[in-house]
Structure formats: C-alpha cells, structure tokens
Amino acid sequence: MIQRLIQILTRADKSKDIAKSRLKLILVQDRLSISEEVMQSLQSEVTKLLSKYFTLNTDEVEMDLEREDNALALVANIPILGMKERENELNTTEIQKDNEPDTEKANKEQQTEKEVTEENDSN
Amino acid sequence: MGRVIVITSGKGGVGKSTCVANIGTALALSNKKVTVVDADIGLRNLDVIMGLESRVVYTSMDVIDGSSTLERALVKDRRVENLKLLAASQRNNKNDVEPEQMRDMCLKLKEENDYVLVDSPAGIEQGFRNAASAAEEALVVTTPEVSAVRDADRIIGLLQSEEIHKIDLIINRINPKLVAKGDMLDSEDVLDILSIDLIGVVPEDPNIVGSTNRGQPLIFDSKTGAAGAYWRISERIEGKEVPIPEFKVDGAFTRFWGKLIGRRDGEIN
Ligand SMILES: Nc1ncnc2c1ncn2[C@@H]1O[C@H](COP(=O)(O)OP(=O)(O)OP(=O)(O)O)[C@@H](O)[C@H]1O
Ligand SMILES: [Mg+2]
Numbered sequence: 424m425i426q427r428l429i430q431i432l433t434r435a436d437k438s439k440d441i442a443k444s445r446l447k448l449i450l451v452q453d454r455l456s457i458s459e460e461v462m463q464s465l466q467s468e469v470t471k472l473l474s475k476y477f478t479l480n481t482d483e484v485e486m487d488l489e490r491e492d493n494a495l496a497l498v499a500n501i502p503i504l505g506m507k508e509r510e511n512e513l514n515t516t517e518i519q520k521d522n523e524p525d526t527e528k529a530n531k532e533q534q535t536e537k538e539v540t541e542e543n544d545s546n
Numbered sequence: 547m548g549r550v551i552v553i554t555s556g557k558g559g560v561g562k563s564t565c566v567a568n569i570g571t572a573l574a575l576s577n578k579k580v581t582v583v584d585a586d587i588g589l590r591n592l593d594v595i596m597g598l599e600s601r602v603v604y605t606s607m608d609v610i611d612g613s614s615t616l617e618r619a620l621v622k623d624r625r626v627e628n629l630k631l632l633a634a635s636q637r638n639n640k641n642d643v644e645p646e647q648m649r650d651m652c653l654k655l656k657e658e659n660d661y662v663l664v665d666s667p668a669g670i671e672q673g674f675r676n677a678a679s680a681a682e683e684a685l686v687v688t689t690p691e692v693s694a695v696r697d698a699d700r701i702i703g704l705l706q707s708e709e710i711h712k713i714d715l716i717i718n719r720i721n722p723k724l725v726a727k728g729d730m731l732d733s734e735d736v737l738d739i740l741s742i743d744l745i746g747v748v749p750e751d752p753n754i755v756g757s758t759n760r761g762q763p764l765i766f767d768s769k770t771g772a773a774g775a776y777w778r779i780s781e782r783i784e785g786k787e788v789p790i791p792e793f794k795v796d797g798a799f800t801r802f803w804g805k806l807i808g809r810r811d812g813e814i815n
Contacts, residue, residue, distance in 0.1 A: 442735075446692050446731075
C-alpha cells in the first residue's frame, strides 16, 4: 500500500515524458518527409556518387526515412546492375549501359545492395 | 481596415469553433466590430455553438452564387453590439467553394470590421485552404495530446507555406490534475515541440458543455476557467500584455490526501 502511494507520488515513468519523446521523434520524421525536395536532391546526389562505383538501375532507387526503435534511419534500396571497373570512366559505362542488349534482362533480376557483394562476379 | 485571422487545427474536435465563438464575442464585448465566418462548409456548427442557428437565412454559398448580398447574409448577434456571423452552407461541400471566392468575401468583411475570425475545418484539404485564403494571421488550436500536436505541426508548416507568418498557438483542454500527475503534456512541453508563440492556454472546463447546450458562449456568463482564458486571449490579440497563468491544482500533499480519502479535488482555477 505504502509502496503504491510512493509510486503514485514519484512516478518515474511519467506518461507525459513518454508522450514528449515519442512526439519529438515523430516530428523529426514528419518534418523530413514533408520536404520532398530535400529528399529528391539527396537521392540524386547519392545515386550520382554510387554510380561511380556501380551501374545502378536508377529508375528503381528508393530512399526513405524510417523509424527504427528509438532512432530515425535512412533506408535505401538501390538496385545494382553491375560493378564498375575502377579504370572505367563514367561516360563509357553510360554508353555501355545504353547499348548493352542485356540491360533489360538485368533489370528484371535486380539485385539489392546486400546481395550484390557475393554476386557481382556474374556480371 | 481590420484583421483577418484564421482559427485552424490539424486534428478535428480540438475546440476551434468554441474558441471562435468565445474570442469573437469577447472582442465584440470590448467594443470591436467583429464578424465570425464559418468556413466549415458541409459541417457547419458555429451558428449552433453561438445559438444563432434559427436566424440563419442565407449562407456564404448564397453570397457566392449571387442569391444574397453579403450584407443580407450576415446574422446579427442580439446579445452584443457589433458581432455578426456569416454561416456556412450545410448542403454543399468544401470543394464547391474556391479559395478566391472565400478570399473576396473575407476581404470585403475586413473593410467593415476590426476583426474577421474565420473558423476553419480541421485538416489540410481544400477547406483549410479556403479558410486561410484571406488571412494574414492564424491561431492554431491543439490539445495536449500526441496526435493533436503532431497534426498541429503539419498545419503550421502549411500555414507558413501559404505565407502566413504570424501564427500563434492556443493549447486547449489542459487538465491541471493530469498535468500535476505527469499524465498530460503541459504547455511548456507543447511549446518546446512546436516552437511557435503561445497566445493562450484554455483549461478543460465542464461548463463548456452547458454553454454549448444553451447556445450561449461561456464568455457571456463567466470570467473564470475557460472563459477567463478566452478573455485573456482576446486581450492579447488586441496587443495587451496579459500574463498566461499556469493551471495548477493544489500541491502534492493535497493530492495525496485526495487519493487517500477518495475526495475529488481541484477546481479549475
Ligand atoms: N476547454 C474546453 N473544455 C471542455 N470541453 C471543450 C473545451 N473546448 C472544447 N470543448 C468541447 O470539445 C468539443 C469540440 O469542440 P469544437 O466543436 O469547438 O471543436 P472543433 O475543433 O471546432 O471541431 P471540428 O474540427 O469538428 O470543427 C465540443 O464538444 C466542445 O464542447
Ligand atoms: Mg468546428
């Protein structure tokens, strides 16, 4: 009984504190996801950077902010068609991509970032 | 030339119309010329809250389609000088009105009034854009709940993108008992999160129900509780410096006693 009263009076887990921290996180996410433009330009810059190393299926790139546990995560799904050889210039690969008849096939068998590490030999 | 102020919220049912009725009445009682506009087309209820429903003949829709003049559509409140209502049509819906049409009407009203208070529907759709179309200022109403505050944040963003930069916050239905227990966000918490200017804190007040039942805004009969808060908000709108009191119940010890002997404590002060 006494314990219960102490608990009521000193409540460590004030529900308003929980409410406040949840709200803060929700709003970070809301505010970010509202600024579509920022997301768009982030996506195009990240894609540009990764294109130096990989041939990407740029039409299928997905990028979003997601809530995970108590943090906000930038989750990206970037289908990779192949590895670029270091010596290759950006331009050559672009041409390669356009001319290669296999591209469509490759499109269908999109690989995600995770899978690509083991399989990029096949291309 | 008066001021057009839109009263809005993201979440519905947080107390916008009650605010408009009471703050509008308070301003009129202080000898200002006021017109309150119900922009909640299709779900009108400002007329009911103000007890003017039986005298509504024409609505803003009739003004727009030309079947009434603006002057004729205004319902005069007989309890106080200089308070008028422009009612919304119940039969139409929000998309039947264009923002420009709403804007024209409000700008005309602005010429003849000190204040035009526009009661916006909740949400972020066309109804909101209509209501905000003529406003240079906004009062955002929220309750101290996660969902309401979240939606308030969204509406604040939209107001800013509509080029409305004077935005003040009303926190409605603060329950001092719950705040004291740590079970409700207090005004500081909400402000911390929304970071806009606070213009008033309205306590949860059981008298609101009766006043709505009677169609007589609380402000006519009371100067305490929610009515006191509405008064102070109207004074702050007028530019007076009025402190915002904290709504607190008696200290922890009394609450402790209250719990032990099962007493229902704490009048709202
Ligand atoms: N301070 C208060 N204390 C107690 N009850 C309140 C208070 N403010 C509003 N209410 C009640 O909350 C309910 C909703 O109020 P109101 O109709 O003003 O909200 P609203 O934001 O205009 O709703 P809607 O989004 O549907 O237009 C009503 O029943 C009203 O009586
Ligand atoms: Mg309403």
